[in-house]
Amino acid sequence: MSEPPLHPDVEPLAFLLGTWRGEGAGHYPTVADFTYTEEITFGHVGKPMLTYRQQTRDAVTGEPRHAEVGYWRVTGPGVLEVVLAHPTGVTEVSEGTFDGGAIEVATTQLAATSTAKEVTELRRHIQVDGDTLRYDLEMAAVGQPLTHHLEATLHRIS
Amino acid sequence: MSEPPLHPDVEPLAFLLGTWRGEGAGHYPTVADFTYTEEITFGHVGKPMLTYRQQTRDAVTGEPRHAEVGYWRVTGPGVLEVVLAHPTGVTEVSEGTFDGGAIEVATTQLAATSTAKEVTELRRHIQVDGDTLRYDLEMAAVGQPLTHHLEATLHRIS
Numbered sequence: 001m002s003e004p005p006l007h008p009d010v011e012p013l014a015f016l017l018g019t020w021r022g023e024g025a026g027h028y029p030t031v032a033d034f035t036y037t038e039e040i041t042f043g044h045v046g047k048p049m050l051t052y053r054q055q056t057r058d059a060v061t062g063e064p065r066h067a068e069v070g071y072w073r074v075t076g077p078g079v080l081e082v083v084l085a086h087p088t089g090v091t092e093v094s095e096g097t098f099d100g101g102a103i104e105v106a107t108t109q110l111a112a113t114s115t116a117k118e119v120t121e122l123r124r125h126i127q128v129d130g131d132t133l134r135y136d137l138e139m140a141a142v143g144q145p146l147t148h149h150l151e152a153t154l155h156r157i158s
Numbered sequence: 159m160s161e162p163p164l165h166p167d168v169e170p171l172a173f174l175l176g177t178w179r180g181e182g183a184g185h186y187p188t189v190a191d192f193t194y195t196e197e198i199t200f201g202h203v204g205k206p207m208l209t210y211r212q213q214t215r216d217a218v219t220g221e222p223r224h225a226e227v228g229y230w231r232v233t234g235p236g237v238l239e240v241v242l243a244h245p246t247g248v249t250e251v252s253e254g255t256f257d258g259g260a261i262e263v264a265t266t267q268l269a270a271t272s273t274a275k276e277v278t279e280l281r282r283h284i285q286v287d288g289d290t291l292r293y294d295l296e297m298a299a300v301g302q303p304l305t306h307h308l309e310a311t312l313h314r315i316s
Contacts, residue, residue, distance in 0.1 A: 081274075085249065087229040115239065
């Protein structure tokens, strides 16, 4: 099936489209520091949202670690919403703003299955400059306050 | 990258793995009846969850309609959890049971962005017999009580 045209609602986020690969580092009070590789793909099907999937792998062993899938929507000038599922049994609803290549979103709702670890807040700071995407993620979880957790730099490969 | 072995936690759901295609019909008090084609893919990366993505298309025009992405986890004998993101700005946490090829899950938590339409309950009934997957979905949304909304039959194509 040929690719449909990008829906005009998400044209302001067109700078995200494509597949990105890079490396990141994580730390948190409850775990040992770690490094990872990451691949992120933003796509679309012609509807008013971007599709999003992400997979990280252990930088040493290559084994899959975290992943996320979901959708990004623009709901007004410089305003966006993100809905994600995490394989840990958590769903994330985040809302925020974008200005040029700078995106700031924070969770407005987090839901979880009965067996999932408690996550209470996520804040994502993303900066895209051409084919380079950098992000920082802050997390409040398992009783810890909002704490810087992840930073990564990725490059667009397609 | 070669495919890793299936994680033993999700072996009881191995009957879902693969790509399924078929047709469905929808009705709801607030919309005209409609028919659709659907593709569902269950996969895995060797971790204790199945990956899931779904896309429906208008049966007449082929244009994309609904979609869902997320993860399915087994948390005990015959017990499973599902976390999904919907492109409408909704996230779904569902829990339930499976017995042979019969799966019954109902939402325990639904969350939404500030602009999303209200969905208050979803119940999914899935029956897999070999390479045939049938499902019914009941939905309470936009002020309507729990009502039968979708039914579809799909066949495993890979």
